[in-house]
Amino acid sequence: MPVIQAAVKTLDSWRLDRGASLLIPSHAMARKPSQPGSSRASREPQPMLERKPSAQQMTALEIYDTTLRDGAQAEDVSFSAEDKVRIAQKLDELGVHFIEGGWPGANPKDIEFFRMIRTIPLKHADVIAFGSTRKASNTVRKDPNLQALLAAETKTITLFGKTWSLHVTDALGISLNKNLELIADSIAYLREKGRRVFYDAEHFFDGYKTNPEYALNTIRKAVEAGAERMILCDTNGGTMPWEIREICQVVQRECRVPLGIHAHNDCEMAVANSLVAIESGIVQVQGTINGIGERCGNANLCSIIPNLELKMKRPALNDRLSHLKEVSGFVTEIANLMPNKHQPYVGDSAFAHKGGVHIHAVLKNPATYEHVDPAQVGNRQRMLISDYGGRSGLLDKIKAYGIKLSKDHSKVGELIHTLKDRESQGYQFEGAEGSFELLMRKAMGSHRPSFQLLGFRVIVEKKQEDGTPLSEATVMVKVGDAVEHTAAVGAGPVNALDHALRKALEKFYPELREVKLLDYKVRVLAANQGTESKVRVLIESGDHKDKWGTVGVSENIIEATWQALADSIEYKLLAKD
């Protein structure tokens, strides 16, 4: 299937292009949000359920972000020093208290990051260097890791050490007492050099379960040596919330310095474990944006922060919660990952309604199917288009686009008929609201096309078995009375077609230059027909303030792509009206 292979290649080349669109703020997606008239007052929790934090619990919380260090250890994620600086600035704007920038003793790229970030003024956050206690064979002065930490020139250093006897004897191969020495003199040395030290007790919960006295001894040593925070780490992510509660309470009684929690998500408990720890009186919570991290990831700050502020009434960010979705999208883009639509609070589907009953109810009062107001985290309500929605769902959707239509208007029947017909052909308008709006406007007779296609041709040529195929497209379009005929090459047939179409139209519509293709997806429909199957192409496009999806369906992947591309451009030009 050479055509499909070519399309996959094109997809890759677009992915590489995505850097150009990094500045698209995702909050701008709400170009035409629905405007439900009902008040949000009814979202307030029932008095019986309202959580009133105790005086001790009202201690100011510290949000400690480790996206740039632990998050960067996720499979498929690689940040350059420049990427890290941009993310650090974004995290600072969000109002996190600490940004763990990297491990300068283990990663030369991180040394570069600390050099760069020093010259950039941050408003809220303190940048932190991360590293381990000295090696048993080195003195503190000769230990390259401790020296690299000092050279990073941060006010605060987070130092991790071993808590679990198994790790001390089997991984480090040293005695339990020797490990206590490493902890004590590494911290004391950094304190002597004028640095604040946070101590990460690695594998704390596993260590405590194996040998509680030794685990507590490591912490006592760190406190005596001058560390200002004791971070209890669930490094393997295997601890349950009730164990976290019990152990945190014990440490709380034993330890006079404030505690923190660093949880991994191997049992999908990282967010729950972090919240339970905070409820037990811990003041610092560590995590990453979108929960990215090694294996199953870290505790997700995009869930922890809104849970703290909206459910537990614990202030975490200084009035910046409504920027959360934007920051989540920014990190996804820089990490070049596919966004997780279904992510709580910040995912595109987190407040999306599809069922007819849901749509109808939510339009009357959003609290019927939304646990919080999406605007609080910078998200928005979406109504998905589907025949499940029925006549009233469709009318609600039409209303959301600002078109007033009575239930018995003749055009409504026509539009439902067109929609059902399209869906039976394999079109799907969830995620393709740009195409839906165009279809609706065409059915209502209110659409004026910005251009007319007179024809296109796409050629893919491969001259040698191991050679790269060349793709070239020519497009002929009519704008008003002018006919434009252009050719362009591309990284694949789809890319060539896209280039040729824009080249032809940019002369008439210079604003098309700012449109970027953000995503391109191909799905084979009715798979039993092999290469004769229909394909559905979904394209996501964006400019500096908006994002929109469009769809095309055909047996021919180029034709399906053309439909989605042409809709994308029509939609952008529609926005101008």
Ligand SMILES: [Zn+2]
């Ligand atoms: Zn970790």
